[in-house]
Amino acid sequence: MPELPEVETTRRGLTPHVIGRRIVEIVRRRADLRFPIPAQIDQLIGEPVLALRRRAKYLLLDSTRGSALLHLGMSGSLRIVSADAPVRTHDHVDLVLASGQAIRFHDPRRFGCLLWQPLRVVHPLLATLGPEPLEEAFDASYLAARFAGRSAQIKTALMDQRIVVGVGNIYASEALYRAGIDPRRAAGRVSRARLELLVDAVKEILAWAIGQGGTTLRDFVDPAGTPGYFAQSLKVYERAGEACLTAGCGGTIERAVLGQRASYFCRRCQR
DNA sequence: ATGGTCCCCTGACCGC
DNA sequence: TGCGGTCAGGGGACCA
Numbered sequence A: 001m002p003e004l005p006e007v008e009t010t011r012r013g014l015t016p017h018v019i020g021r022r023i024v025e026i027v028r029r030r031a032d033l034r035f036p037i038p039a040q041i042d043q044l045i046g047e048p049v050l051a052l053r054r055r056a057k058y059l060l061l062d063s064t065r066g067s068a069l070l071h072l073g074m075s076g077s078l079r080i081v082s083a084d085a086p087v088r089t090h091d092h093v094d095l096v097l098a099s100g101q102a103i104r105f106h107d108p109r110r111f112g113c114l115l116w117q118p119l120r121v122v123h124p125l126l127a128t129l130g131p132e133p134l135e136e137a138f139d140a141s142y143l144a145a146r147f148a149g150r151s152a153q154i155k156t157a158l159m160d161q162r163i164v165v166g167v168g169n170i171y172a173s174e175a176l177y178r179a180g181i182d183p184r185r186a187a188g189r190v191s192r193a194r195l196e197l198l199v200d201a202v203k204e205i206l207a208w209a210i211g212q213g214g215t216t217l218r219d220f221v222d223p224a225g226t227p228g229y230f231a232q233s234l235k236v237y238e239r240a241g242e243a244c245l246t247a248g249c250g251g252t253i254e255r256a257v258l259g260q261r262a263s264y265f266c267r268r269c270q271r
Numbered sequence B: 001a002t003g004g005t006c007c008c009c010t011g012a013c014c015g016c
Numbered sequence C: 001t002g003c004g005g006t007c008a009g010g011g012g013a014c015c016a
Helices: A004-018 A039-044 A140-147 A154-158 A169-179 A192-211
Strands: A023-028 A051-055 A058-062 A066-071 A077-082 A091-097 A101-106 A113-118 A254-258 A261-265
Touching: A004 A051, A004 A058, A004 A077, A004 A101, A004 A192, A023 A039, A039 A066, A039 A113, A140 A154, A140 A192, A154 A169, A169 A192, A169 A261
Parallel strands: none
Antiparallel strands: A023 A091, A051 A058, A058 A066, A066 A113, A077 A101, A091 A101, A254 A261
């Protein structure tokens, strides 16, 4: 489910409810999600939340003792609820705040995680991440250098979080469509001019999607329970068999499986 | 290093 | 109504 825009939407929704608030209790309704939930997260108890940051698709909830690290996986969401609100199936963890509210971690498939990052330590899962796509370090020169000589399909490479973070299956297809690049093309065989278009497309699409509150296809909701509205802006994702939306193209959107993930493109518009 | 595959898990949907 | 197969916003682990 959540790619960068959805995680950022989650961060923004949570921020006003958590900053400066003390965590008074952590309720675990199961011992693990994707990974065991480490006992160290209890160090948060009694601590005020200093900041809520996003790195890639991770959220970091900072305290003076360290940071809780949350990933939403495919089906995770975080809601702000009254701490005594009825618990639904798959509500796995509550971070209860002194305000009487709680951050409730809901994740049917349990591909998400809740981990602990001690002070002045970069968690191993964060250590190899590439640059943030919305920062200046992510530009065509950088991408050209990382893609040089690579035979992997460009869509797979664009989703490789070691190259650039935050781009998942929806936005990879959408950005490649907008840049006119065939997702099956070898990453190292894309022209510099097209990489420029791709970088611009990635930045524009992610920024616009954040403004729309992310994409809700099935189950994503922000911390207030509101879906995102970017789905109506999708040009190719899950549109196999439908007409290409490029004026005058007349082609049909195709679906192909690349790197085990469904991919959507127009072979007339994307080379 | 790089590329490819498998798998974690639940729920929704579709055809029989 | 039930059953099996397919698919889903991610990514770690393991293989050649």
